[in-house]
Amino acid sequence: MKALVLAGGTGSRLRPFTHTGAKQLLPIANKPVLFYALESLASAGIRDVGIVVGAHARDIRELTGDGTGFGLRITYLHQSRPLGLAHAVLIARDFLGDDDFLLYLGDNYLQQGVTDFARLAAAAPAAARLLLTPVADPSAFGVAEVDPEGNVLRLEEKPDSPRSALALIGVYAFSPAVHEAVRAITPSARGELEITHAVQWMIDRGMRVRAETTTRPWRDTGSVEDLLEVNRHVLDGLEGNVEGKVDPHSTLVGRVRVAEGAIVRGSRVVGPVVIGAGAVVSNSSVGPYTSIGEDCLVADSAIEYSVLLPGAQVEGAARIEGSLIGRGAVVRPAPRLPQAHRLVIGDHSKVYLPS
Structure with a gap:
């Protein structure tokens, strides 16, 4: 056959x-x-x-x-x-x-x-x-x-x-x-x-x-929804294994797989999670059902129930979930711009703005 x-x-x-x-x-x-x-x-x-x-x-x-x-x-x-x-x-x-x-x-x-x-x-x-x-x-x-x-x-x-x-x-x-x-x-x-x-x-x-x-x-x-759900299902059968480097300031909870060449420092990772070769997770929280691809960077961020394709970078993100982030994509905070108000105010109106 x-x-x-x-x-x-x-x-x-x-x-x-x-x-x-x-x-x-x-x-x-x-x-x-x-x-x-x-x-x-x-x-x-x-x-x-x-x-x-x-x-x-x-x-x-x-x-x-x-x-x-x-x-x-x-x-x-x-x-x-x-x-x-x-x-x-x-x-x-x-x-x-x-x-x-x-x-x-x-x-x-x-x-x-x-x-x-x-x-x-x-x-x-x-x-x-x-x-x-x-x-x-x-x-x-x-x-x-x-x-x-x-x-x-x-x-x-x-x-x-x-x-x-x-x-x-x-x-x-x-x-x-x-x-x-x-x-x-x-x-x-x-x-x-x-x-x-x-x-x-x-x-x-x-x-x-x-x-x-x-x-x-x-x-x-x-x-995307089906892909994330299949990822969740496969990770449910994951066996934890640490071949990369995890520093003393990090905590791994449950079934976490850290590939050879990956680095986890100052972070909390709650499995099931897989972290690919060459990836760096720094000062971050990684929640269940997350797959981090090869050569990714997750820094100063919180992420769960997501898939990061190889080379993706997530920095300074307060919380990401249910997401699929593409190869080489970059997620960073937007620059803080000075606040401004645009007003169209009728005669004899009163407007109170925060200082």
């Missing part, structure tokens, strides 16, 4: 970060989101992985290389612009050949990984197998209607009146039959070849499409 990982989307909900980098490379606990997907595939015993890349192909190639570091063999497949998940399958035809494969959205985080799903797909073949999860608002997702035996009857994309609460997670298993389906469908109203349309095409022609349901944590990290 092979895998096809999609890492070519524009990430419009994460702008401006995705103007300068791939959303799949944004960090969760100081590790790119994409790495969690690749590690999950390797753990499932998959070795041949195709990564569909777009505008930020060079950045992804530099970090993931040929896949050796993950125990994988990676092939890069260029998509000139994001034209839908089914289009990604279409351009990967030569790489996929006639093998069964997993399709994995590279900006998704799935706590349980895909080992059980991949084993089931191999042991009980079907034309397609979908991983689903119950959600509170299915109208925001692709939704599957499933019969009591686990057969998928119908798929809908963000329906106004959902037929079920089972949302597509973004992990699929396909047989080679999908290649005929992606060639047969036409672009949707938004100009994309939708994988849901391809799967529905298979269902309409009597092919067997199965559903697997999970209630384990899953997130699409396509927004």
